[in-house]
Amino acid sequence: MSSSPRSNISRRDLLKYSSAFGVLAATGGISRFAVADDVLKVGVAYVSPMADIGWTKQHSLGAAAIREALGDKVEVSEIDNVWDPQATEKVFTDFARSGAKLIFGTSFSHSTPIQKVAPRFPDVSFEHCSGLKHFSNLGTFEAKYYEGTYLAGIASGLMTKSKKIGFIGGYPIPDIVGPGNALLLGAQSVNPDITCSVIFLNSWYDPAKEKEATTALIAQGCDVICSMTDTATGVQVAEENGAWSVGYASDMSPFGPTGQLTSFMLNWDSIYVEAAKNVAAGTWKSEVRWQGLKEGVIQMSPYNDAIPKSGLAQINEVADGIVSGAVHPYAGEIRDQDGNVRVASGSVMPDGEIRGFNWFVEGMIGSMG
DSSP, rough: OOOOOOEEEEHHHTTTTTTSSSSHHHHHOOOOSSOOOTTTEEEEOOOOOOOOHHHHHHHHHHHHHHHHHGGGGGGEEEEEESEEEEEHHHHHHHHHHHSSEEEEEHHHHHHHHHHHHGGGGGSSSEEETOOOBBBBBEEEEEEHHHHHHHHHHHHHHHHHHSSEEEEEESSHHHHHHHHHHHHHHHHTTTTTOOOOEEEEEEEEOOOHHHHHHHHHHHHHTOOOEEEEEESSSHHHHHHHOEEEEEEESSOOHHHHTTEEEEEEOOOOOHHHHHHHHHHHOOOOOOEEEEEEEETTEEEEEEOOOOOOOOHHHHHHHHHHHHHHOOOTTTSSSSSSSOOOEEEOOOOOHHHHHTTTOOOOTTTEEEEOO
């Protein structure tokens, strides 16, 4: 299959010419899709720098899957490190004005910009990862991260000796708070005495701050570290300090060859390809997608050989139960940090509450402030 035209320009390069990002207007935009009218133009904005692993890498694989599926019938234009709201709004606007008929926002941080731009271009289809609002031309997609962290939590519970694990999140938003809770709940299914200390970086990409947070958690006695950011720093620092780790988005075992217990990985390919094919066919509709292990959006990397075989059997049994619906990570009884029952025994936390998680379960140490 022939390769399709591609534009991939870093926001850092653009900023060399204009700190206000006004270069978009000066240069005519990110990409001018100089291709035939029957070619689908797609724009993708990434929240962090392009790297070999991590959140943005997994989204870029989705863009690559579109190229593979549609060949010379598509052009995909990408720009990375787009997080500032004003700059992001200009990126989305420029994509649309340049002829894109499908535009992806890849972060919760893109919420306000994409919600402002989409109504201005009713003939353009917008897809927003981690988004909460929907218009006739704005759909959303998201992963059930908590399914992956629950399984990783079981692995953590099997391997921790201190009964203390650590969790690092980018921001205290439901998509991070919920999975952090599930990590601890998975660990507590092995040993209810396990606790989890949490630190938020208030950044998706800050290796220096993440290193500091990881070091601090290990100093507090945490011997398993899980970090939901866009770097492998947590895995790498844990490795250097003899702690176990859990990777996120991509398999991060190259950074923790002996210490990574597993990674809960993201595979957005099916969502990207389906959206592109539907736009090309004129059948695209705004949808709400929330998918996990069952759909293959959440995948687990190979588990560490140090985990006992009986433990692996337990993890695999729970994974099968989650896929079949027989097991739910947020099945009661679940109490909050203050000891109040939030999910009663015999019941399961409703989807709406899971997607709006704004409290910590019992045993979490830290705050969202």
